[in-house]
Amino acid sequence: MARTKFYDLNIHTVPEGKNKIEEMAGLAKHFGYAGIAITNPSNSCKPEKPVVLGGIEVFSGVELKTDNASKLHGLVGKYRQITDVIIVHGGSENINRAAVENSNVDILSNFGSMKDNGLNHVLAKSAQENDVAISFDLAEIIGQRGGRRVRALANFRKNLKLVRKYDVPFILTSNGNSYYDLRAPRELIALARLFGMTPEEATYGISTAPEQIIAKNRPSSNYVFKGVEIVNPTLYKISSEGDEQ
Amino acid sequence: MKVLPPTIRENKRYLAFELIAEGPVSRDELIREIFSAAGSLLGDLGSSECNIWLFAFEGMQGVISCNRENVCQTRAAIATVTHIKGKRVNIHILGISGTVLGATKKYLEGVDIFNPEEQSHINE
Numbered sequence: 476m477a478r479t480k481f482y483d484l485n486i487h488t489v490p491e492g493k494n495k496i497e498e499m500a501g502l503a504k505h506f507g508y509a510g511i512a513i514t515n516p517s518n519s520c521k522p523e524k525p526v527v528l529g530g531i532e533v534f535s536g537v538e539l540k541t542d543n544a545s546k547l548h549g550l551v552g553k554y555r556q557i558t559d560v561i562i563v564h565g566g567s568e569n570i571n572r573a574a575v576e577n578s579n580v581d582i583l584s585n586f587g588s589m590k591d592n593g594l595n596h597v598l599a600k601s602a603q604e605n606d607v608a609i610s611f612d613l614a615e616i617i618g619q620r621g622g623r624r625v626r627a628l629a630n631f632r633k634n635l636k637l638v639r640k641y642d643v644p645f646i647l648t649s650n651g652n653s654y655y656d657l658r659a660p661r662e663l664i665a666l667a668r669l670f671g672m673t674p675e676e677a678t679y680g681i682s683t684a685p686e687q688i689i690a691k692n693r694p695s696s697n698y699v700f701k702g703v704e705i706v707n708p709t710l711y712k713i714s715s716e717g718d719e720q
Numbered sequence: 721m722k723v724l725p726p727t728i729r730e731n732k733r734y735l736a737f738e739l740i741a742e743g744p745v746s747r748d749e750l751i752r753e754i755f756s757a758a759g760s761l762l763g764d765l766g767s768s769e770c771n772i773w774l775f776a777f778e779g780m781q782g783v784i785s786c787n788r789e790n791v792c793q794t795r796a797a798i799a800t801v802t803h804i805k806g807k808r809v810n811i812h813i814l815g816i817s818g819t820v821l822g823a824t825k826k827y828l829e830g831v832d833i834f835n836p837e838e839q840s841h842i843n844e
């Protein structure tokens with residue numbers, strides 16, 4: 476059996492975070508990740524180019540932070556062609572709504588907790604239809620203590636219930652800003668199990684779901700358009716040769 | 721004192737780990753922080769079930785022992801350690817084994833500790 480490949484699609488580097496891309500990629504590789512996405516906010520710097528650094532894939536990404544829904548759609552359109560991963564930093568009701576209704580958005584993060592604009596059944600349904608992944612930001616469990624962490628865990632439990640019911644794609648991330656924020660894949664799985672995620676679900680969130688996001692945005696040569704792909708290239712060749720005659 | 725017969729002894733797991741830290745960390749400080757993190761995340765009850773113990777710590781590597789049934793919770797608790805005496809740290813579990821020897825031989829011997837200062841291998 477091939478080893479599971481792990482991805483963390485929400486990593487910040489200089490100038491947003493504290494470490495350079497090379498340093499974060501080095502640590503991520505050491506931790507056993509197959510790829511990371513650098514997602515610095517769009518208003519602080521330009522998205523980085525995707526590269527392969529010393530055996531680890533570094534995807535280009537962007538985190539969009541705005542208060543205006545129509546502006547968000549504009550930004551998504553602008554960055555779709557040049558980045559692999561688009562994350563929307565949610566929070567307000569209209570931004571959360573706009574993000575899950577735009578199928579060009581990959582991930583919705585920081586969408587708020589239970590009382591203020593958290594994930595609900597309407598957003599969940601919409602996210603499922605448009606294939607927008609929900610991010611479980613485990614930094615909230617790692618970095619916080621006491622009441623805030625209690626709320627974060629309760630909130631994750633509620634979100635997990637919605638995600639299961641509506642079959643919404645989701646990812647796990649340590650949302651790292653520096654060396655000391657990043658956690659290894661197995662640690663993230665252990666943390667996700669605290670709020671009731673099964674090991675299989677956690678593995679999906681850190682491996683399968685990110686893989687699908689990347690695959691969707693980096694279409695293979697056999698890709699035609701959404702839902703149509705050439706599965707048998709030889710057949711295609713024969714038929715196209717036939718057309719020429 | 722009589723030693724418990726093997727079948728009645730608690731089954732343990734040994735977690736080999738490396739510490740990525742801003743500066744040197746002493747054993748006592750590390751123990752205090754791990755227990756505090758476990759106490760905060762799992763509570764007194766959960767911590768007692770896990771039976772976390774810093775088995776060995778030398779340089780920037782070590783072995784933590786815990787109950788066999790609670791490896792996952794232990795791992796999560798250890799992952800929530802962020803600071804030791806104001807220094808930022810990151811504890812990375814290298815592997816889990818049923819014996820101390822296994823954990824040491826398989827995961828600690830000859831393994832390079834990740835050093836934030838030297839990043840030359842990736843810049844080559």
